[in-house]
Amino acid sequence: MAVEITSPQFKQNTRDALKDAPLQRALGKVREGFIHKRQVAIDALPEFDALRDSARDIKNHTLAHLDLYLEAYEEKVTEAGGHVHWAETAADARGIILDICRRVDARTVTKGKSMITEEIGLNDFLEQCGVTPVETDLGEYIIQLRGEHPSHIIAPAIHVNKDQVESDFRRVHDHLPANRDLSEPETLLDEARRVLRSKYFEADVGITGANFLVAETGTSIIVTNEGNGDLTQTLPRIHIVVASLEKIVPTLDDVSQILRVLARSATGQEMSVYTTLSTGPRRDKDPDGPDEYHVVLLDNGRSAMLGTQFQDMLRCIRCGACMNHCPVYHTVGGHAYGWVYPGPMGAVLTPSLIGIDKAGHLPNASTFCGRCEEVCPMRIPLPKMMRHWREREFERGINPATQRVGLGLWAFLARRPALYAFAMSIAIPALSLFGGAKRRYRYLPLAGGWTRYRDLPAPESRTFMQQWKQREALKQEARP
Amino acid sequence: MSARDAILGRMRRQLGGAATDGERRAAVKQRLSKHPMGIIPGRAQIGHAKQVKMFIERAESVQATVKRVASPDDVPKAVSAYLRARNLPASVRMGSDPLLKAMPWAAAKSLEVKAGPSDGNDLAGVSHAYAGIAETGTLVLTSGPANPTTINLLPDHHFVVIDAADITGDLEAVMAKLRKTSRKGPLPRTVNLVSGPSRSADIEQTLILGAHGPRALHIIVVGNSK
Numbered sequence: 001m002a003v004e005i006t007s008p009q010f011k012q013n014t015r016d017a018l019k020d021a022p023l024q025r026a027l028g029k030v031r032e033g034f035i036h037k038r039q040v041a042i043d044a045l046p047e048f049d050a051l052r053d054s055a056r057d058i059k060n061h062t063l064a065h066l067d068l069y070l071e072a073y074e075e076k077v078t079e080a081g082g083h084v085h086w087a088e089t090a091a092d093a094r095g096i097i098l099d100i101c102r103r104v105d106a107r108t109v110t111k112g113k114s115m116i117t118e119e120i121g122l123n124d125f126l127e128q129c130g131v132t133p134v135e136t137d138l139g140e141y142i143i144q145l146r147g148e149h150p151s152h153i154i155a156p157a158i159h160v161n162k163d164q165v166e167s168d169f170r171r172v173h174d175h176l177p178a179n180r181d182l183s184e185p186e187t188l189l190d191e192a193r194r195v196l197r198s199k200y201f202e203a204d205v206g207i208t209g210a211n212f213l214v215a216e217t218g219t220s221i222i223v224t225n226e227g228n229g230d231l232t233q234t235l236p237r238i239h240i241v242v243a244s245l246e247k248i249v250p251t252l253d254d255v256s257q258i259l260r261v262l263a264r265s266a267t268g269q270e271m272s273v274y275t276t277l278s279t280g281p282r283r284d285k286d287p288d289g290p291d292e293y294h295v296v297l298l299d300n301g302r303s304a305m306l307g308t309q310f311q312d313m314l315r316c317i318r319c320g321a322c323m324n325h326c327p328v329y330h331t332v333g334g335h336a337y338g339w340v341y342p343g344p345m346g347a348v349l350t351p352s353l354i355g356i357d358k359a360g361h362l363p364n365a366s367t368f369c370g371r372c373e374e375v376c377p378m379r380i381p382l383p384k385m386m387r388h389w390r391e392r393e394f395e396r397g398i399n400p401a402t403q404r405v406g407l408g409l410w411a412f413l414a415r416r417p418a419l420y421a422f423a424m425s426i427a428i429p430a431l432s433l434f435g436g437a438k439r440r441y442r443y444l445p446l447a448g449g450w451t452r453y454r455d456l457p458a459p460e461s462r463t464f465m466q467q468w469k470q471r472e473a474l475k476q477e478a479r480p
Numbered sequence: 481m482s483a484r485d486a487i488l489g490r491m492r493r494q495l496g497g498a499a500t501d502g503e504r505r506a507a508v509k510q511r512l513s514k515h516p517m518g519i520i521p522g523r524a525q526i527g528h529a530k531q532v533k534m535f536i537e538r539a540e541s542v543q544a545t546v547k548r549v550a551s552p553d554d555v556p557k558a559v560s561a562y563l564r565a566r567n568l569p570a571s572v573r574m575g576s577d578p579l580l581k582a583m584p585w586a587a588a589k590s591l592e593v594k595a596g597p598s599d600g601n602d603l604a605g606v607s608h609a610y611a612g613i614a615e616t617g618t619l620v621l622t623s624g625p626a627n628p629t630t631i632n633l634l635p636d637h638h639f640v641v642i643d644a645a646d647i648t649g650d651l652e653a654v655m656a657k658l659r660k661t662s663r664k665g666p667l668p669r670t671v672n673l674v675s676g677p678s679r680s681a682d683i684e685q686t687l688i689l690g691a692h693g694p695r696a697l698h699i700i701v702v703g704n705s706k
Contacts, residue, residue, distance in 0.1 A: 026684070033685040047521045054518045061511070067491040068508040080666035086484040138691060139682035155682060162683050185683035193692060197600065216512050217667050227633055227678040227693025234629050234670065245487070250508070251515040252655035259651065260521070270538070271616040273678055274693070277671040282623075287575070287597040288630045289623060289669045299487045307494035 003121045003149060005354055007338030010361035017332040026159050027333055030152075034324035037268025038375070045264065055258045056379045059315040062248055063306065069215040069248045070297070076218025080280030082293035090120035093298045097122065097207070097240060100294055101131050104238060106204035112222060112229030113137035114209030115153055115318060116242045116298060118340045119353070122207070133207075134199045136228035138192050145172050151334030151342065154266050154320040159333050162188065196228070206232035206290065210243035211317065212258070213295070216251040218279055220295060223262060225273045233278060239290040241278070244298045246314040258317060261377035266319040301353045309388050313348050315378040322372035322382060328365050337362060344372035348385045356389060360398050363389035406446070421465055428463045435459075515659075517652055524615040524649035529705040531614040535647045536701065538617025542676030543689060544697040551702065552579060555641055556588035558700050562639070563591075563604060573602040573635060577626040580608050580641065597628035598635055605631035606639040611654045612647040616675055619699065620654050623670035632672050638694040640674075644703045 006013060017023055042048045062069055074084045087093035101109060109126060111117065111133055123133045123144070135144040139157035143150060145168045150156030157165075166182040169191055181187050200206075208229050210220040220241045222229045233239045249255045263269040282289030305311055323329040323343025334342035339359070341349050347362040363386035372382045393399050394407065413420045435441065435458025443451050450456055461467075481489075492498070524531060536546045547558050563570055571592040574580050585593045598605055607627045611620040619640050623629045632638060648654055651673075658667060678693030689695055 029685050033681075045521060045523075047519055050519050051521075058518070061507075064495060065504050065508050067488045067495065068504060070488065070491075072508065072512060076666070086482070086487055088483045088486060092483060136692065137682070138680045142682070155685070157682055158685070160683075165683055185686040186688050188683055189680055189688050189691060193690070196692065201600065216515060217662075219667060225678070226680045226682075226691035228691065230629075230633050230670075230672065231692055234633065250511045252659065253515045253517050253652055256651040256655055257518040267681070269542075269675075271542075271618050271673065271675040273542070273674065273676050275618075275673040275675075277667060277673075278669065279667040279671075280669060282669050285625050286623060286669060287625055287628045297487075299483075303487055303490045303494065306491055307496070 003118060003340055005339050005358055007350060007354070007359045007362060010336060010338055010365065013336035013338055014332045014365075017336045022161055022164065023159050023333050026161055027330055030158060030324060031330050034268070034320075038265060038321060038324070039268075041264040041268040041270060044270075045260070048261070048264065051257060051260050052377050052379055055261050055317075055377060056315060058249060058254045058257060059378060062250060062254075063246065063311060063314055066245065066248065066303075066306065069250055070245060073213055073215040073218055073248055076215065077280065077293075077295055078218075080218050080293075082218065082280045082295060085294060085296045087296055087298045088300075090298070090300055093120045093242065093296050093300075094122060094125045096296050097242070098126070098129055098131070100238065100240060100292075101126070101129075101205055104204055106131055106238075108132045108134055108199065108203045109205045109207055110134050110136050110200055110203040110232045110236065111140070112206070112208035112224065112232040113140050113156070114207070114242060115150070115340060116209050116244055117207065118150060119244075119300065120242070120298065122242070134196070134203065136196050136199065136232055137224075137226060138189060138228075141192055141196065142168065145169070149335070149340070152320060152323060153318050153341065153343075153345075159335065200231045200235045203232075203236045205238045205240060206234075206236040207240045207242060208233050210241050210247050210295075211262070212249050212255050213243055213247045214250075214252060214255055214277075215248055217277075219252075219277045220279075221255065221275065221277050223259070223272045223275050225267070225269075227274055230274055230276055233276075234289055237290055238292045238294070239278070239281070241293075241295045242298065243295065244300065245302050246316075258377075262317055262319055265321040265375065265377040305352055310348070310352050310385060312380050313345075313352065313385060315380055316345055316349070317378060318345075319377060321375040321377065325371040325375050327367060327369060327371075337365075344382045344386070345380075348380075348382055348389070351389050356393055356396065357398055360389075360393045363387075363393070421463075424463045425466060428459050428466075429461065432459050432461050520650050520652060521615055524613075526649070527705075528647075531649050532644050532647050532701065532705045535612050535614040535617055536699075538614065539619075539676070539697075539699055540617070542617055543679075544617065544676050544699050546699045546701060548701045550704075552583050552641075555580075555583050555700055555702065556585045556591060559604075559606065559639055560588040560591050562637075562698055566637075568603055568637065571602070572604045572606050572639070573598050573631055574606040575625055575627045575631060577608040579643075580606060598630040598633075600630075600634045602631075602635045604637040604639065605635035606641065607631050609640050609642040609646065610671075611657060612642050613649075613651055613654055613673070614647055615650050618651075619672075619674045621672040621674060622668040623672075624668055629670045629672065632674065633693050636690070636695045637698065638677070638696070639698050639700060641700045641702060644701050644705055647701075647705075
């Protein structure tokens with residue numbers, strides 16, 4: 001029922017991604033757009049780094065008191081006339097949402113963009129139960145038509161090119177005359193806007209995620225640019241918020257701090273167009289807004305991360321900066337990661353949620369260049385946590401035997417410096433000697449994983465230690 | 481055991497158990513009641529006249545258009561002029577906001593004023609903002625019969641009237657105002673912080689205005705600074 005997991009086939013996924021020409025064309029744009037815009041926004045705010053510290057400290061405090069803030073939050077939601085539902089697992093959350101839909105005989109549900117509903121595989125489930133989900137975020141709408149999943153947490157259709165969108169619209173919107181121009185993003189957006197307008201009014205239930213839940217006031221907050229999330233939560237009779245537990249922040253002042261780093265890190269905006277606070281259902285005299293307001297709080301493995309070396313990951317606010325700056329993401333895109341969350345944040349979070357046995361490749365898919373940690377607004381030490389996962393993978397004996405033997409041999413040598421130096425003093429000159437005129441190896445036993453895709457450069461003459469010793473000796477001689 | 485108890489129980493165990501409970505409860509109570517203020521960017525810590533100017537500049541930088549008028553009586557004329565200049569029908573939708581209602585709409589010739597929430601068939605709507613935020617050029621709109629939320633979202637052209645005196649420097653100042661207004665009950669159902677007209681960059685990262693919300697946002701700033 002939930003999203004199919006292809007993380008165990010990560011290696012095959014990356015091979016496919018590299019050969020996928022439209023994907024590679026689309027990925028070129030990730031490198032250009034996000035990085036520059038973020039930098040411009042950050043350069044314009046001298047307090048940015050101090051705000052990152054502030055945001056990190058707020059979330060650390062919140063996580064250390066998470067149970068209590070959740071209780072306070074629940075009390076405030078109830079006071080405002082809303083309902084809080086607790087879900088241990090994805091299946092529990094799906095069940096709660098379906099019950100609400102069934103109670104009001106819902107036939108269609110509009111949806112604001114939400115990664116959590118991707119995590120629980122809500123769309124397929126609702127469809128199978130006879131409720132039609134309609135994604136309203138432009139990117140989500142496009143990939144829903146294509147039968148795909150998001151490849152980026154804030155730009156779900158970033159892997160799709162405009163000519164592909166045109167052919168999807170022509171396939172599904174069968175009322176379209178053949179001569180209608182759909183060649184540009186503007187005309188495509190107009191078409192989506194027109195089709196989705198009526199859906200908001202038809203829907204019985206509107207489902208959104210939440211960027212934040214505020215304990216002080218029992219408020220859920222969504223941050224969007226299109227306005228689709230707002231229409232989704234304003235027009236239907238029922239508004240359901242699906243949020244994971246760690247979205248809590250204590251106060252309105254606390255959320256103000258984090259909002260300052262969120263949009264800047266994500267899209268390079270100072271504020272997204274719509275930051276909307278929702279508290280309870282419509283009031284007696286309100287002329288619009290939903291009659292019922294429900295919050296589904298999802299755990300799905302997160303509470304077990306508290307107090308562990310993976311707790312810091314719960315600070316994540318899903319801005320996407322880590323994947324926007326990741327050379328691995330730039331090369332293979334989001335789908336290769338094989339589950340809901342791609343990029344560096346996915347490489348750390350996915351093993352926590354679906355198990356390191358299935359997601360073991362992900363924390364290994366990193367060059368440890370460190371850019372993700374450098375740009376993370378919440379200062380999450382992503383490379384360190386990927387190392388923790390690699391250690392766990394090794395401890396549990398999950399990685400393949402050849403790798404384990406290789407690592408074991410390496411560890412044996414590395415712990416014996418004299419032996420290590422001796423072994424290298426033979427191996428490196430030998431590799432240098434047989435490197436040929438091109439100074440490269442096209443194939444080398446035991447290094448097939450490397451040489452399958454690229455040549456291994458032959459080392460120059462001797463080891464670093466040998467060269468260092470020689471240099472020091474020369475210096476000694478040079479002294480009078 | 482309910483899911484709630486199971487989840488909260490697991491959290492308590494992971495976070496150190498009952499030993500630290502009293503201390504943790506006190507810390508939470510303290511933060512929720514004192515809501516300590518964080519770092520406020522220096523850019524908007526300036527005199528009020530300059531804050532108004534910054535608000536306008538920042539709003540324009542996110543593709544809103546802004547008009548300044550001296551008094552509330554000038555607003556209907558400004559709305560008419562905007563509609564005429566764009567060849568739009570002379571018709572607007574608005575809620576029961578007292579400030580808006582007191583304006584001389586009848587004097588703006590042939591301008592139709594429809595009352596109540598929008599059903600999606602209005603091309604233009606008028607709202608009165610609760611506050612404005614200079615640091616980002618953001619409008620703050622609260623739900624209720626005075627200013628129905630649908631007017632913020634459905635019409636293609638959204639006029640927002642803001643009293644210059646309601647423009648603050650930073651986001652925290654608005655949060656403090658909301659806290660004060662809602663002393664006795666919950667916050668309004670919806671508080672929209674709006675920075676520019678609706679947009680999307682979901683197709684090839686090309687930014688386009690007018691995604692699902694208004695295609696144009698026209699702000700009318702009334703009066704001078706405090």
